[in-house]
Amino acid sequence: MLEARRLECTRGERRLFSELSFRLGRGQLLRVAGANGSGKTSLLRIMCGLLAPSAGELRWRGRPIRAEREEYSRSLVFIGHLNALKDDLTALENLQVTAALAGMSAEAGRMLAALDRFGVAHCAELPAKVLSQGQRRRVALSRLALSAAVPLWILDEPFSALDAGAVAELERLLAAHLASGGMVVLTTHQEVQVVAHAVLRVDLDAHTAALLAA
């Protein structure tokens, strides 16, 4: 469904990776690994369509993503390093705006339920600037609880700054998403169960893609 053909990324004068190809199908999880600075974030941004690769192409359902950028954007959720939260808006308001821009209903009840799954429902009326690092991350991630219908999830270090309970909840979400035919791409330094069974792994240090048995 998501196919990369001979992707190459050059940032400034450094060639981060080249001749990278993989195919990600329904129910599969792709883990991007590599040392800091090896191009993991750049690869994720290429997959989102934010960055154009210096060579090669990316295809979604057989069509190049450059041809239908808007439709491709609707098929994915990206959560990066930055939480994309406005300091002066409450957690609830932040989630409402995010949902509305993604074309979903912004009804308060649904938002609260999503926040509740990550245990931050009590923060709903608090402005984001008074929340802790971990709480902000959880508010950002609660978007995933609304995104079951979105096929492709692209997550950059989603487990960072999370406590054990939140890690478990995120794992449950990821597993459920994969089980229902969704796709996940993520980077992480932590060895988490759902990731340990990653079907696909791309190791940017070695510029190789190795298929690991599920």
Place this chain on the structure above:
Amino acid sequence: MSKSERFSWFRFSSPQTFYPLAGTLQPWFAAAATLLCAAGLYISFFVAPTDAQQGEAYRIIFIHVPAAWMSMFLYLVMGFWSGVGLVLNTRLSSMVATALAPTGALFTFIALWTGALWGKPTWGTWWVWDARLTSELILLFLYIGFMALQAAIDDQRRADKAGAVLALVGVINIPIIYFSVKWWSTLHQGASVSMKSAPSMATTMLIGMLVMALGFWMYSIAAVLARVRCVILERERHTEWVMEEVGGQA
């Protein structure tokens, strides 16, 4: 190269092949520029008649007007090449656009300087807020803005593309700015202090200006070819062919 390969101008769209071509062509344009400018200056100083009202000082028009023409023309060319670089994603077009900017700014500056030099003996002031000079001043700001933007952005590709957007916005704005300034100057100044009140164009004067304009055009091409070679060397410095080229001369 096999015999069946047809010659295509697109061969020169890569920096590597353009570099030697630019090097070969450049001296020819420089020579043409020298000849034409010399001819233009000769016409302007010796052939064109003295003006009854403005005396000899008006002769500066032979530099002022062609320089102003070139400054506008080069901005359009710059806009064109950076647009091509943006749409077709070619590196060389953007390099040419970057190389054009300083020459364009130079002509704008010359136009402003010669305008001031004309103003002093003719109207007693070093600066006159007439339509052409004011438009040239704003054009200078546009050039400086383009160069400043490219200089401020570290990532080369982003600098090229951002510059292209700016140049294209500028191209659309230049007619609007020129029209606005012209309107503003007729309203406020009246006809007495306008540089358009140059002596009515005798044919020799027109020919003189055209010859100078052509000379400036040749100079621009020569300067841009030389500069784009430097830009190519700098940007492609990590490629093999550049390292050989530079290493061979060390």
Place this chain on the structure above:
Amino acid sequence: MIRALGWVLRRDLLLAFRRRGDVVNALVFFVIVVSLFPLGVGPEASQLRNMAPGVLWVAALLACMLSLARLFAPDHQDGTLEQMLLAGEPLVVLVMGKVISHWLVSGLPLVLMAPLLGLQFDLPGDALAVLCLSLLLGTPVLSLIGAVGAALTLGVRGSGVLVALLVLPLYVPVLIFGAGSVGATAAGTGAEAHLLLLGGFLALALVLAPWASAAALRIAME
């Protein structure tokens, strides 16, 4: 699409409301700059009356330009701009939403404040009305053109001054006809031509600027 524009507008207005200080500061800047001129050139009434259209317009222009720093940069820093690029909606529409909210917060207050300041310069009543109208037509153009400049310089070192350098030359036509309209009214000749031209600039900017800003944002976010 309209729904998305509405949400962007609502979010930005809510944020501006919660940070009223930022908004008020721009307005105070406008007032201070206008007040500097009489201090600089002397209080002679007829001179001030002549200068007034230009002074008020230049001050409005500068105030608008300063507020451009709030347009995209905060969104860029906290990651919301990235999400806007990834929303399934056309970026042009979202940019339009941001520009509208920017104008409502930074431009419209100037339109409302200007007549009061015009009184300080002893402008006649009809000139004040035209001043308002010219600013009403002109400040959206300033926001639109400014958005292109802000998008181009996103995250760049020294972007504050660089935006000024890029955007002020492009503001010149609006300045000429905006101030010209007030001057013409004060002098007794009509201002219709000026206002029509300002309207024309607005139409042109509405069509071209969001598109250029969206392109510049994508370039900046690569």
